[in-house]
Amino acid sequence: xxxxxxxxxxxxxxxxxxxxxxxxxxxxxxxxxxxxxxxxxxxxxxxxxxxxxxxxxxxxxxxxxxxxxxxxxxxxxxxxxxxxxxxxxxxxxxxxxxxxxxxxxxxxxxxxxxxxxxxxxxxxxxxxxxxxxxxxxxxxxxxxxxxxxxxxxxxxxxxxxxxxxxxxxxxxxxxxxxxxxxxxxxxxxxxxxxxxxxxxxxxxxxxxxxxxxxxxxxxxxxxxxxxxxxxxxxxxxxxxxxxxxxxxxxxxxxxxxxxxxxxxxxxxxxxx
Amino acid sequence: xxxxxxxxxxxxxxxxxxxxxxxxxxxxxxxxxxxxxxxxxxxxxxxxxxxxxxxxxxxxxxxxxxxxxxxxxxxxxxxxxxxxxxxxxxxxxxxxxxxxxxxxxxxxxxxxxxxxxxxxxxxxxxxxxxxxxxxxxxxxxxxxxxxxxxxxxxxxxxxxxxxxxxxxxxxxxxxxxxxxxxxxxxxxxxxxxxxxxxxxxxxxxxxxxxxxxxxxxxxxxxxxxxxxxxxxxxxxxxxxxxxxxxxxxxxxxxxxxxxxxxxxxxxxxxxxxxxxxxxxxxxxxxxxxxxxxxxxxxxxxxxxxxxxxxxxxxxxxxxxxxxxxxxxxxxxxxxxxxxxxxxxxxxxxxxxxxxxxxxxxxxxxxxxxxxxx
Amino acid sequence: xxxxxxxxxxxxxxxxxxxxxxxxxxxxxxxxxxxxxxxxxxxxxxxxxxxxxxxxxxxxxxxxxxxxxxxxxxxxxxxxxxxxxxxxxxxxxxxxxxxxxxxxxxxxxxxxxxxxxxxxxxxxxxxxxxxxxxxxxxxxxxxxxxxxxxxxxxxxxxxxxxxxxxxxxxxxxxxxxxxxxxxxxxxxxxxxxxxxxxxxxxxxxxxxxxxxxxxxxxxxxxxxxxxxxxxxxxxxxxxxxxxxxxxxxxxxxxxxxxxxxxxxxxxxxxxxxxxxxxxxxxxxxxxxxxxxxxxxxxxxxxxxx
Numbered sequence: 042x043x044x045x046x047x048x049x050x051x052x053x054x055x056x057x058x059x060x061x062x063x064x065x066x067x068x069x070x071x072x073x074x075x076x077x078x079x080x081x082x083x084x085x086x087x088x089x090x091x092x093x094x095x096x097x098x099x100x101x102x103x104x105x106x107x108x109x110x111x112x113x114x115x116x117x118x119x120x121x122x123x124x125x126x127x128x129x130x131x132x133x134x135x136x137x138x139x140x141x142x143x144x145x146x147x148x149x150x151x152x153x154x155x156x157x158x159x160x161x162x163x164x165x166x167x168x169x170x171x172x173x174x175x176x177x178x179x180x181x182x183x184x185x186x187x188x189x190x191x192x193x194x195x196x197x198x199x200x201x202x203x204x205x206x207x208x209x210x211x212x213x214x215x216x217x218x219x220x221x222x223x224x225x226x227x228x229x230x231x232x233x234x235x236x237x238x239x240x241x242x243x244x245x246x247x248x249x250x251x252x253x254x255x256x257x258x259x260x261x262x263x264x265x266x267x268x269x270x271x272x273x274x275x276x277x278x279x280x281x282x283x284x285x286x287x288x289x290x291x292x293x294x295x296x297x298x299x300x301x302x303x304x305x306x307x308x309x310x311x312x313x
Numbered sequence: 314x315x316x317x318x319x320x321x322x323x324x325x326x327x328x329x330x331x332x333x334x335x336x337x338x339x340x341x342x343x344x345x346x347x348x349x350x351x352x353x354x355x356x357x358x359x360x361x362x363x364x365x366x367x368x369x370x371x372x373x374x375x376x377x378x379x380x381x382x383x384x385x386x387x388x389x390x391x392x393x394x395x396x397x398x399x400x401x402x403x404x405x406x407x408x409x410x411x412x413x414x415x416x417x418x419x420x421x422x423x424x425x426x427x428x429x430x431x432x433x434x435x436x437x438x439x440x441x442x443x444x445x446x447x448x449x450x451x452x453x454x455x456x457x458x459x460x461x462x463x464x465x466x467x468x469x470x471x472x473x474x475x476x477x478x479x480x481x482x483x484x485x486x487x488x489x490x491x492x493x494x495x496x497x498x499x500x501x502x503x504x505x506x507x508x509x510x511x512x513x514x515x516x517x518x519x520x521x522x523x524x525x526x527x528x529x530x531x532x533x534x535x536x537x538x539x540x541x542x543x544x545x546x547x548x549x550x551x552x553x554x555x556x557x558x559x560x561x562x563x564x565x566x567x568x569x570x571x572x573x574x575x576x577x578x579x580x581x582x583x584x585x586x587x588x589x590x591x592x593x594x595x596x597x598x599x600x601x602x603x604x605x606x607x608x609x610x611x612x613x614x615x616x617x618x619x620x621x622x623x624x625x626x627x628x629x630x631x632x633x634x635x636x637x638x639x640x641x642x643x644x645x646x647x648x649x650x651x652x653x654x655x656x657x658x659x660x661x662x663x664x665x666x667x668x669x670x671x672x673x674x675x676x677x678x679x680x681x682x683x684x685x686x
Numbered sequence: 687x688x689x690x691x692x693x694x695x696x697x698x699x700x701x702x703x704x705x706x707x708x709x710x711x712x713x714x715x716x717x718x719x720x721x722x723x724x725x726x727x728x729x730x731x732x733x734x735x736x737x738x739x740x741x742x743x744x745x746x747x748x749x750x751x752x753x754x755x756x757x758x759x760x761x762x763x764x765x766x767x768x769x770x771x772x773x774x775x776x777x778x779x780x781x782x783x784x785x786x787x788x789x790x791x792x793x794x795x796x797x798x799x800x801x802x803x804x805x806x807x808x809x810x811x812x813x814x815x816x817x818x819x820x821x822x823x824x825x826x827x828x829x830x831x832x833x834x835x836x837x838x839x840x841x842x843x844x845x846x847x848x849x850x851x852x853x854x855x856x857x858x859x860x861x862x863x864x865x866x867x868x869x870x871x872x873x874x875x876x877x878x879x880x881x882x883x884x885x886x887x888x889x890x891x892x893x894x895x896x897x898x899x900x901x902x903x904x905x906x907x908x909x910x911x912x913x914x915x916x917x918x919x920x921x922x923x924x925x926x927x928x929x930x931x932x933x934x935x936x937x938x939x940x941x942x943x944x945x946x947x948x949x950x951x952x953x954x955x956x957x958x959x960x961x962x963x964x965x966x967x968x969x970x971x972x973x974x975x976x977x978x979x980x981x982x983x984x985x986x987x988x989x990x991x
Contacts, residue, residue, distance in 0.1 A: 050787055054798055057784060061802050061865060064816045067827070083825045125713040132710035136703075144711070151722060155922050155972050157946045157965035161958050162725035162732065164950075185721035188714060205400035208367050209461075213414035214388035217706045227404040246809030248925040249943070253951060264811045268929060271815060278819065285812050292807050300800050303807075304869055 071282035079279050098283045107266030114176050114262055115244045118183035123237055126191030131225050134199035151189040160253055167254060174257050182250050187240045198232035235306035238299050242292055263288045315468035315501050317341040321373035324359050333359040335525035344499045348516035350506060356525035357505045358473060365471050366390050393462035394471040399454045401446040407457050408442040414465050432464045452483045472504040509549055521545050543674040546596050552630055552643045556596045563589035570595055573637030575615040577664060584669040584677040596668035602644035603661040611664040617642060622652050732962035739956060749963035759964060761937045762945040769856055774916035776860045778909060781867030789875045802865035810925030817858045818930055821845050845931055848938040855939055867912050874908040910983040921972050942968045
């Protein structure tokens with residue numbers, strides 16, 4: 042009886058797994074088949090496997106540009122937001138001063154802002170400074186939108202580092218700046234890694250700000266590229282599927298290596 | 314080695330709360346082991362942190378070897394500190410923990426290596442040099458924290474309750490180790506604790522603090538025998554000194570006090586004659602109270618009732634109730650004493666060891682004393 | 687207190703090296719002020735103006751008056767609110783059931799956990815395109831399955847039908863987020879003190895009893911947190927709609943985000959003032975809703991996007 046119950050339970054769980062992962066498996070199969078094959082049967086296994094579609098999409102559909110743009114913008118933004126955010130978080134966690142909690146609260150509450158409140162004016166600001174339609178402009182905006190979350194996650198971690206450790210480093214002769222780089226940051230490495238991975242994935246997938254702030258083909262990031270691609274080749278399902286797979290490969294790779302870390306980062310703070 | 318001089322050192326965190334350390338004056342000589350002792354919140358850690366340079370000094374001066382260092386940053390004071398939590402860098406190996414402070418001071422690489430090896434050998438940390446702090450036991454971490462201070466060869470060592478995170482057995486052995494270290498290095502050490510056994514056994518002098526103020530400074534035994542006020546009398550010693558409200562009588566020219574229903578004559582050297590009727594506190598340590606007849610000249614006998622008996626093996630602590638006195642009156646007697654709760658008993662007090670404190674709680678003894686500076 | 691107390695400077699013990707504090711905070715504050723605070727304020731300023739590429743004109747409350755009578759805006763508000771209210775209920779309740787199933791020590795729990803979490807890692811763009819295909823009228827798996835079961839009359843262009851488009855998109859968003867909610871709830875369940883549940887067993891509680899009287903109250907804070915998070919997320923939703931329906935058909939999937947975007951960057955009015963008004967009003971609505979929700983649930987802190 043107990044084992045029967047257990048089997049039913051397992052069946053439900055497997056069913057849900059198929060439901061959750063099925064679309065990706067299907068898309069993965071489509072990505073390895075030509076559109077002609079697909080139109081014959083949408084659900085057949087890839088046979089033969091058309092690996093050549095990947096280099097084809099990469100070289101003939103501007104995917105290389107989109108991909109490299111995404112890499113540039115996202116890597117630079119993650120790097121900057123990690124350092125700038127860690128500095129602010131360390132400062133808010135360690136030093137007691139007037140306005141400390143006020144600054145923290147203002148940063149923190151920004152997390153709930155709807156993006157529309159800034160996006161129109163950001164467009165104006167970037168146009169004014171000649172940063173509209175540039176990768177630098179998008180990078181800076183990405184830093185700004187991920188800053189509150191980064192400070193929030195890191196501050197709670199920095200605050201748990203015992204103050205004695207900083208006092209010891211001071212007695213050992215290190216300046217505040219060196220203490221940040223050589224003590225606080227290394228000690229907080231697990232949390233820093235979490236924010237890096239989290240920010241990378243969130244920005245890799247970012248669409249709204251990119252679509253507003255970038256219009257030039259040469260500066261498009263991957264999500265924009267995909268959108269453009271389906272606009273151009275509405276019916277070429279096979280090629281679109283290949284493009285989708287290229288876009289999610291970095292995320293899949295990161296998830297394969299850091300799934301625990303990533304889940305931890307995304308769920309941090311939601312558990313109480 | 315160095316002389317550390319505190320002159321009216323004061324720390325005010327928040328004006329509405331008064332001073333955390335209030336005009337602390339203290340001179341710690343070359344190679345001295347000074348223990349700052351007191352209950353939590355007495356200002357001892359604040360004082361230590363001011364010496365370290367971790368807290369700003371609100372008022373007063375701090376000098377090391379005659380040089381005022383109020384404004385000198387911690388790193389330039391040539392002081393090392395052992396923290397209560399050890400504060401080992403969790404991301405560094407034991408070796409790097411030891412070397413971290415030296416690297417900053419532009420000590421040549423080879424010399425750092427040599428110093429670290431030597432200190433590691435003294436503290437038996439050789440085999441642990443490659444480990445991270447989380448892979449060490451509490452005692453080992455403690456030794457690394459000590460080593461980190463020693464390796465820098467500072468003028469002054471500061472200890473902030475370094476034993477409070479150790480279990481009882483380890484605490485005893487580390488106590489011995491630190492005392493031995495002090496003898497070997499001959500360095501000036503300042504040690505903060507709330508544990509009176511540590512203070513009594515390790516300090517060349519102790520400084521008892523309460524409410525941010527220095528109560529008494531002196532050699533451990535001297536402070537124990539000649540407490541200057543009721544706070545010190547009650548804080549030092551276990552069980553604490555019996556302190557009982559009393560009144561000066563008109564007998565013996567104002568040298569007798571009424572304790573409950575008994576009248577006791579206090580020896581001349583222990584108190585000057587006072588105005589009959591003035592309120593005082595009568596104090597006597599438990600070891601100067603006996604349950605068997607004593608013959609000394611200054612022995613007094615009073616009646617009591619046993620209310621509780623704690624047999625500790627080597628000795629027995631007997632709590633009694635005296636007629637007309639609210640507080641328990643404690644006697645410490647031999648372990649084989651035969652006492653039962655509820656029985657009436659006779660208590661023999663050695664009055665030459667009594668202490669009288671005036672209405673302000675200050676000792677009335679006329680004997681020469683090392684007073685607070 | 688000793689004499690001269692008045693001249694002492696009160697401080698809280700830590701040195702306050704303003705130079706250092708400023709150096710640490712300045713980069714973050716600069717970015718925040720330049721790219722978040724200033725644009726937000728400017729949006730409010732815009733909302734009282736007509737903002738054309740070469741001309742700005744103060745119009746007072748005219749934009750707000752126009753907005754009050756803008757049917758598409760109110761349609762978008764109602765769509766977004768329906769979405770923001772439906773999603774949390776669907777996501778959190780399904781997630782709770784799945785989390786409880788995994789909590790009952792099923793083999794392969796780790797695998798399930800990792801697998802279910804994947805949809806949330808993919809961008810709305812990728813997910814949107816996948817579901818465009820899944821909902822395809824001719825060959826999408828849903829219609830194919832319905833026809834195979836002989837339910838041809840149920841097959842329809844799910845995203846092309848004004849009656850089904852919004853529910854279909856809500857379904858997609860829930861598909862994406864259930865896994866996330868489940869993982870969070872599972873973590874909350876695993877952090878429950880074992881003794882409490884064992885004590886409930888000793889008190890002769892069955893599974894249902896344990897669930898209602900012990901487990902649910904203990905994870906209630908997490909549940910409420912997830913509801914708020916899901917609510918906030920759906921109030922912002924843009925990408926999924928933009929890639930699939932662009933608000934069509936007949937504004938049935940228009941959300942406030944897509945409407946702002948259209949008015950600002952797609953319509954040929956070129957005016958940035960009116961969309962700023964929408965953004966400003968929407969900002970106030972979102973803030974009020976979130977404050978109301980958190981007040982309602984009495985949780986103040988520890989929210990995450």
